[in-house]
Amino acid sequence: MPDLFKFLKKKEKSSSFEGTAPKHVAFILDGNGRWAQKRLLPRKAGHKAGAETLEKILTACRESGVRTATVYAFSTENWKRTDDEVAALISLLDVYLDTILKRHEAENTRVRFLGDNSPFPDEIRAKIKHVEDVTKEHFYNLNVCLNYGGRAEICHAVNILSEKGVKEAAEKDISAELYTAPTGDPDIIIRTGGEHRLSNFLLWQASYAELFFTDTLWPDFTKEELFDIFAKFSKTNRRYGGYDDKTENKGGITSGVTE
Ligand code: IPE
Numbered sequence: 502m503p504d505l506f507k508f509l510k511k512k513e514k515s516s517s518f519e520g521t522a523p524k525h526v527a528f529i530l531d532g533n534g535r536w537a538q539k540r541l542l543p544r545k546a547g548h549k550a551g552a553e554t555l556e557k558i559l560t561a562c563r564e565s566g567v568r569t570a571t572v573y574a575f576s577t578e579n580w581k582r583t584d585d586e587v588a589a590l591i592s593l594l595d596v597y598l599d600t601i602l603k604r605h606e607a608e609n610t611r612v613r614f615l616g617d618n619s620p621f622p623d624e625i626r627a628k629i630k631h632v633e634d635v636t637k638e639h640f641y642n643l644n645v646c647l648n649y650g651g652r653a654e655i656c657h658a659v660n661i662l663s664e665k666g667v668k669e670a671a672e673k674d675i676s677a678e679l680y681t682a683p684t685g686d687p688d689i690i691i692r693t694g695g696e697h698r699l700s701n702f703l704l705w706q707a708s709y710a711e712l713f714f715t716d717t718l719w720p721d722f723t724k725e726e727l728f729d730i731f732a733k734f735s736k737t738n739r740r741y742g743g744y745d746d747k748t749e750n751k752g753g754i755t756s757g758v759t760e
């Protein structure tokens with residue numbers, strides 16, 4: 502095979518994941534601040550670079566057959582950041598909402614915002630609602646966790662059940678009241694930035710998720726690294742507490758509720 506032809510074939514192969522990708526991938530996109538600090542830039546420059554990486558990774562996910570991506574964008578604890586950083590994150594969100602409005606048809610993605618958005622400015626909340634409305638017929642799902650905390654989410658679910666008069670909640674009752682109810686539990690959770698913790702992300706839903714941690718700072722995360730993780734995932738034997746060691750994971754079985 503001539504070298505140029507080989508090169509083109511390789512390029513074509515690398516554009517999307519060839520195996521069976523997980524159906525639902527969640528990301529803790531961590532390391533934006535350190536990425537900027539390493540370059541002597543303000544932390545907000547790291548968040549801007551991180552938003553660009555997010556676009557690329559979400560495209561790679563869709564092209565690989567991932568139906569749902571859930572991203573941790575702002576935690577209930579992130580209000581501890583400086584006013585300047587919080588304002589920069591809100592202004593990036595504003596820009597991101599406009600980008601979604603421009604591209605949602607082409608991206609065929611239904612966007613949901615998970616978390617308590619009451620502390621955000623009214624214009625942002627109105628835009629969030631608008632984005633959720635105009636994208637609601639699309640096939641792919643993007644969950645943006647915003648002012649989200651796993652513990653707060655469970656409390657919220659329990660309070661709804663109590664308002665409904667449920668005295669003895671079953672697991673499925675709680676799952677049904679979580680923000681993630683429409684798209685279920687993630688098959689894998691990927692955390693960039695070197696820390697090995699969940700930082701209050703999807704605490705209930707992580708029960709049987711496969712966890713992947715990488716030292717790569719989020720703005721440097723590439724689709725090649727994503728595909729390496731998918732390849733490892735596709736070889737994982739997900740036993741769910743059982744013992745059938747012959748069944749290899751054949752395709753990102755999602756343990757939660759899916760549409
Ligand atoms: C993650 O990057 C993004 C948000 C929390 C919004 P960080 O801002 O936490 O970056 P590091 O961990 O300080 O490098």
Ligand code: IPE
Pocket residue numbers: 529530531573574575576579696698700
């Ligand atoms: C987790 O990252 C939250 C998001 C990615 C939005 P943090 O940077 O806030 O987590 P900790 O402080 O390292 O646990």
Ligand code: MG
Pocket residue numbers: 531532533694
């Ligand atoms: Mg961090």
